[in-house]
Amino acid sequence: MRAAVAVSQNPEDPLSGLDVRDVPRPEPRKGWTVVKVKASSVNMHDLWTLRGVGHDPRNIPVILGCDVAGVTEDGREVVVHPVIGDADAGGGDETLDPNRALLSERHDGGFAQYILVPDRCVLDKPASLSFEQAACLPVAWSTAYRMLFTRAGLQPGQKVLVQGAGGGVASAAICLATAAGATVYATSRSESNRQLALELGATAAFQSGERLPERVDVVIETVGEATWGHSLRCLKPGGAIVIAGATSGTAPDADLGRIFYQQLRVIGSTGSTRQETQAMLEMVERHGLRPRIDRVLPLERIHEGFQAMIDGALAGKVVISID
Ligand SMILES: NC(=O)c1ccc[n+]([C@@H]2O[C@H](COP(=O)([O-])OP(=O)(O)OC[C@H]3O[C@@H](n4cnc5c(N)ncnc54)[C@H](OP(=O)(O)O)[C@@H]3O)[C@@H](O)[C@H]2O)c1
Incomplete structure (x- = not known):
């Protein structure tokens, strides 16, 4: 499958470490769900990873993208809760688990045709939102x-x-x-x-x-x-x-x-629990709220989206649409 991978880190030239390449499709695993990605939006977090800020170089290469919407193999339209952690280890709150990680930190992210995520991270996409809109919501x-x-x-x-x-x-x-x-x-x-x-x-x-x-x-x-x-x-x-x-x-x-x-x-405050992500999605649906999208780009043009973010030339999110 095609994926946008962080292959190296460089504070001055972060985009030199971003490569769109062929990688193996994730293998199904018990307790985890394969999601066919339809859209994934770009965050500052992806840029910090490429700059080498707050991201362990030992976790490179990794597929970037922490905001994901897509379809499961049984046809369920979903949004991915982006915090991977053990709620028990955080006293009932996975954001307090000392070993929690945001998608794309230690687990491959969503700038790819398929992603593997824990079953508990798979939430129903609000029906009234497009995949592009839904992919703007989980992190911010x-x-x-x-x-x-x-x-x-x-x-x-x-x-x-x-x-x-x-x-x-x-x-x-x-x-x-x-x-x-x-x-x-x-x-x-x-x-x-x-x-x-x-x-x-x-x-x-x-x-x-x-x-x-x-x-x-x-x-x-x-x-x-x-x-x-x-x-x-x-x-x-x-x-x-x-x-x-x-x-x-x-x-x-x-x-x-x-x-x-x-x-x-x-x-x-950092991240959100699964319940908070779920409650946010319900609130967005109930009030008809919509995230603002600056542009939608195909995976092969992801560098353009990152550059616009670096240039501060955005009014809303950059969404990567994936076939
Ligand atoms: N803790 C978490 O879970 C979490 C989650 C998401 C993001 N974050 C962090 O939260 C921060 C915000 O992220 P973001 O993606 O929402 O937005 P962002 O693009 O990093 O910018 C935040 C806003 O800050 C203002 N700003 C930036 N530099 C400024 C300056 N020198 N003086 C005055 N205002 C300035 C700008 O607003 P105006 O141009 O309108 O003035 C900008 O739009 C980032 O550092 C990100 O890493 C944390």
Whole structure:
């Protein structure tokens, strides 16, 4: 079968290590399901792997792609929950299993004609979504779901600030928080992403760092250093900042005085459980939510999609469509 494989890592020239080649089709295995991949979307995670950040070189070569939708051999249309872990080892939560892995870290990913995944990772695709749309959801949308509802415990009527509206997790958080009945403020460096935030349902959108009309209960933070100080200043006393990424850097001024004096809660979040991915899919279906797709490309043109992501030239996801 054809597959896009990370064959080497290079921080300066990540795409030199991405090769579309013939590889053996995965063999069926007890407790695991073979899925014929119909679509798989590109994430920053794939680029980090090619750059050699957070990915053990001993796990190279590996097929990339952690967001997958497809069809099982008995014809079931499915979405793949991307976290492979043992819930028991994490006290009932596989994201807390010390040995958990995201698809494509230690197990071959979805930029291929077929993928082998644990049976428990196979979830029904929402009927109203195309394979291309469904393949945008598992990583970014489930991460946003966990941040908002499990980690922050968001309630209808609460106020949320989402930093960096153009990001995949951030734009999903705007959609989900709006659907849950929250007042959503978003920030972005660009006018076009502020406009996007409003189209996704945000109550108002601001330039990064701009003063909000009121303080919020929850901040959804994936930008990191560039927005951390603003995030802390925007919280009500007792408010929660949930952080799942730090695209602009990981070492801001912590502003500890503000954290203890305002009794703020700083909450880390990574990935999602199977139940959270399932609940996110149900919420997307119930509210008619749709991820934004920038372009759909065939596997043989995957380098183009990665380059557009590197260039920051995207308004939505790059989806790889696979025959
Ligand atoms: N923990 C997890 O489970 C998990 C899951 C998925 C992703 N992540 C991580 O979360 C982060 C976000 O990923 P993503 O794919 O959603 O989005 P992303 O493309 O990495 O970007 C996030 C947004 O941050 C803003 N931004 C970036 N650099 C900035 C800067 N210097 N100053 C101000 N704003 C800046 C941009 O928004 P504007 O252009 O609109 O300003 C950008 O769209 C990444 O670091 C990713 O690795 C973690």
